[in-house]
Amino acid sequence: MSTETAPPLPPSAAAAPAREPSGRHGVSPGRVAPGDAPPAIVTRGLTKRFRGGQVAVDTLDLQVPAGSVFGFLGPNGSGKTTTIRMLLGLIAPTSGECELLGVPMPAGGARVLPRVGAVVEGPAFYPYLSGEANLLRYDAADPTADPATARARVAAALDRVGLAAAARKRYRAYSLGMRQRLAIAAALLRPRDLLVLDEPTNGLDPQGTREVRALIREIAADGTTVFVSSHLLAEVEQMCTHVGVMRTGRLVAQGAIAELLGSGSGRVRVQTPDHARAGTVLRELGLTGVQVAAGAGGEGEVTADAGDIPAERVVAELVRAGVAVRGFATVRPSLEDVFVGLTGEGFDVDG
Numbered sequence: 001m002s003t004e005t006a007p008p009l010p011p012s013a014a015a016a017p018a019r020e021p022s023g024r025h026g027v028s029p030g031r032v033a034p035g036d037a038p039p040a041i042v043t044r045g046l047t048k049r050f051r052g053g054q055v056a057v058d059t060l061d062l063q064v065p066a067g068s069v070f071g072f073l074g075p076n077g078s079g080k081t082t083t084i085r086m087l088l089g090l091i092a093p094t095s096g097e098c099e100l101l102g103v104p105m106p107a108g109g110a111r112v113l114p115r116v117g118a119v120v121e122g123p124a125f126y127p128y129l130s131g132e133a134n135l136l137r138y139d140a141a142d143p144t145a146d147p148a149t150a151r152a153r154v155a156a157a158l159d160r161v162g163l164a165a166a167a168r169k170r171y172r173a174y175s176l177g178m179r180q181r182l183a184i185a186a187a188l189l190r191p192r193d194l195l196v197l198d199e200p201t202n203g204l205d206p207q208g209t210r211e212v213r214a215l216i217r218e219i220a221a222d223g224t225t226v227f228v229s230s231h232l233l234a235e236v237e238q239m240c241t242h243v244g245v246m247r248t249g250r251l252v253a254q255g256a257i258a259e260l261l262g263s264g265s266g267r268v269r270v271q272t273p274d275h276a277r278a279g280t281v282l283r284e285l286g287l288t289g290v291q292v293a294a295g296a297g298g299e300g301e302v303t304a305d306a307g308d309i310p311a312e313r314v315v316a317e318l319v320r321a322g323v324a325v326r327g328f329a330t331v332r333p334s335l336e337d338v339f340v341g342l343t344g345e346g347f348d349v350d351g
Contacts, residue, residue: 038102069240
């Protein structure tokens with residue numbers, strides 16, 4: 001007889017009144033279009049102080065657009081998980097307020113949490129049970145779920161995350177990527193309007209990371225707002241449409257990734273044997289941050305901040321000055337470049 005303690009249920013275990021998925025991906029047929037919906041998450045002055053005066057989250061004003069894949073970015077210890085716990089009603093804020101899907105939290109938790117799926121601080125499952133058996137236990141914890149349709153719900157959730165072929169496989173034999181996908185399946189046993197994922201790719205190998213990234217994109221394409229916390233800049237840039245960045249408990253930037261990347265000027269890169277003359281031309285044009293590097297065989301490269309000067313004008317001036325331009329490129333700033341510029345320093349971008 002097993003003496004295992006049942007793993008904790010996710011915050012999404014407070015289930016909604018019974019409603020079955022329509023179609024392969026379980027999209028709720030009556031969903032409001034993202035453009036017509038209020039923000040999925042709103043916080044105003046949200047603050048959390050722990051004993052001893054430690055401020056984990058400091059006057060957070062956050063707005064997550066409905067239908068977005070929102071990357072909640074920051075180094076470990078920046079307040080991301082504490083914020084998520086306050087959003088889901090797992091801990092009380094010291095001050096401030098927050099709303100999920102237009103409903104105040106934590107007062108409206110019973111009303112809104114059935115519409116929210118969450119995976120916080122990693123999955124917890126029985127290692128000797130199959131993926132299917134684990135999900136059946138999660139589903140059985142929902143007092144409003146119809147037992148007669150439990151297997152159909154579990155099968156749909158496993159199919160949605162690409163684990164249908166491994167449904168009868170024991171959890172202990174799952175790869176890390178499969179375990180993360182099973183955790184997301186548990187959060188999606190019912191249709192959700194908001195999915196909250198805390199470091200979903202943490203510790204995964206490249207294949208597992210790609211699997212989870214593709215799954216997040218697919219879920220978002222079905223109309224679910226996905227809120228993803230991470231400390232991996234490259235991952236956020238690849239899968240998110242919007243982003244907010246935390247540092248030591250404070251929000252230092254938020255907005256659409258395209259807008260944030262557009263706020264950086266980028267750099268021009270010129271390949272030429274006339275690198276000294278090219279550097280002079282760029283400085284006379286008013287470009288800043290000019291760097292000249294001589295290469296082997298007389299070749300060289302000159303880079304500079306592009307500013308507001310069009311690339312075609314830069315090339316025209318170089319040619320007019322007699323510079324032999326062997327190559328020219330405008331390098332778009334990365335998310336790391338933008339955040340280093342915003343915060344004055346970087347953080348661990350590789351995990």
